Amino acid sequence: SSICVAYTLGFRDLEIFGYDSCHQDDRSHAYSQPMNDAIPNVNVEWGGETFKASVAMKAQAEKFQMTSQALKQAGCTLTVHGWGLLQAMYHTDASNLTEREKYQRMWTFDMYREISPGELVAGVFLTVAKPEGMIIDFGCGTGRALLALSEQGHDVLGIDFASNCRDEEAMALPFLEWDLARPIPSRANYGYCTDVMEHIPPEDVETVLANIMESAKSVFFQISTVEDLCGDLIGAPLHLSIYDHDKWAALLSDVGDIEWSENRGGASLFYTHRKS
Numbered sequence: 001s002s003i004c005v006a007y008t009l010g011f012r013d014l015e016i017f018g019y020d021s022c023h024q025d026d027r028s029h030a031y032s033q034p035m036n037d038a039i040p041n042v043n044v045e046w047g048g049e050t051f052k053a054s055v056a057m058k059a060q061a062e063k064f065q066m067t068s069q070a071l072k073q074a075g076c077t078l079t080v081h082g083w084g085l086l087q088a089m090y091h092t093d094a095s096n097l098t099e100r101e102k103y104q105r106m107w108t109f110d111m112y113r114e115i116s117p118g119e120l121v122a123g124v125f126l127t128v129a130k131p132e133g134m135i136i137d138f139g140c141g142t143g144r145a146l147l148a149l150s151e152q153g154h155d156v157l158g159i160d161f162a163s164n165c166r167d168e169e170a171m172a173l174p175f176l177e178w179d180l181a182r183p184i185p186s187r188a189n190y191g192y193c194t195d196v197m198e199h200i201p202p203e204d205v206e207t208v209l210a211n212i213m214e215s216a217k218s219v220f221f222q223i224s225t226v227e228d229l230c231g232d233l234i235g236a237p238l239h240l241s242i243y244d245h246d247k248w249a250a251l252l253s254d255v256g257d258i259e260w261s262e263n264r265g266g267a268s269l270f271y272t273h274r275k276s
Contacts, residue, residue: 003071003078013077020084021061022051044085046108047092051085061086062109062233069232094236099201100179103162105234112230113167117222118145118194121269125192125220126152128260128271134188138180138212138219139196143170149192157186180208184215191216195267197248198224198239205241205251213255213274221270223248244268 003014018030022044028036039054044061053061064086068078080090094102106112118137122145125131131154137146140158143166150156150173157174158166166175176186180196181204191212200208212219224239225248231238243251245263249270252258256272263269 004067007071007074007076012075014071014079016078016080017082019064019080019086020082021057021064021086022053022084023057028054028057044108046085046088049088051088053085057085059110061089062111065089065233065235066111066229069235089234092234094234097234097236100161102234102236102238104164106230106238107162107165109230109233111233113142116142116144117224117267118142118192119148121194121222122148122192124269125149125271129190129218129220131190131218133190135190135192136186136188136216138184138191138193138215139199140170140175141165141195142167143173143175145192145194146170146173157188159184159186180211182211184211186215188216189218191219193219194222195224197221198228198241200241202241206254209251209255213272216274218259218271218273219256221248221252221268221272223268223270224266225268226266 003016006014036054039056041052041054042058044051044053044058068090072078080087097105118141134155134157135149137156137158140146140160143158146156146158147170157176159176159178159180161177161179163177178184193212197205197208225242225244227242228238245268248268249258249261252270252272256274258270258272260271261269
């Protein structure tokens with residue numbers, strides 16, 4: 001908040017001190033703050049180091065990454081001094097991360113877990129597809145969609161290439177750590193793939209679609225058609241293949257027959273059957 005006030009007052013060169021967002025030894029602050037003693041603490045692993053922080057500090061470090069990126073885009077220069085969780089996150093060079101490492105980082109942010117698109121449209125999938133039998137969730141993320149489908153009596157399998165993506169509640173459900181750009185060993189009659197395809201690098205889109213349709217006979221897709229917001233957390237874009245509804249329809253038509261589709265403006269939904 002303070003650096004946003006500084007920006008509003010006209011300052012553009014910002015020197016940041018004391019924003020570590022973690023404990024040093026057993027101390028949470030430079031001086032005693034007993035009002036914070038009851039806040040739960042967590043250990044946060046980042047860049048090979050483990051930082052102890054309150055849950056509020058962890059959230060502060062995460063939100064700083066987005067605020068700092070926004071300020072830099074608005075013309076500010078930020079120099080972040082010192083050592084701590086916030087600095088470790090801020091100085092991460094996302095350009096050196098593989099796609100798998102990028103998402104292993106992203107899933108450490110509570111903010112990235114706040115919304116589960118697959119959970120939100122599970123009811124649409126059940127209404128449109130009326131599935132009977134195993135359902136594979138390609139790019140299952142938090143696993144909340146798996147839980148929603150399992151609670152409706154369906155057998156499920158989650159696939160994702162970042163094993164730390166799942167919420168604790170979904171850890172007991174079947175899971176395969178796998179890169180969708182490789183041929184998928186699992187088979188099912190039904191597939192579910194929500195807010196995944198826009199994350200795939202353009203050169204891999206056709207391969208991933210072919211692998212998914214080979215793995216499941218009928219697949220429900222939800223695909224975002226807009227820029228992402230959370231990539232600012234690590235300073236790297238997450239949505240790499242941003243196409244409109246017609247472009248995705250054409251790509252899906254190359255590997256399957258589209259039975260149903262809906263253009264929601266910021267997202268495109270499709271129910272597709274494998275070509276016979």
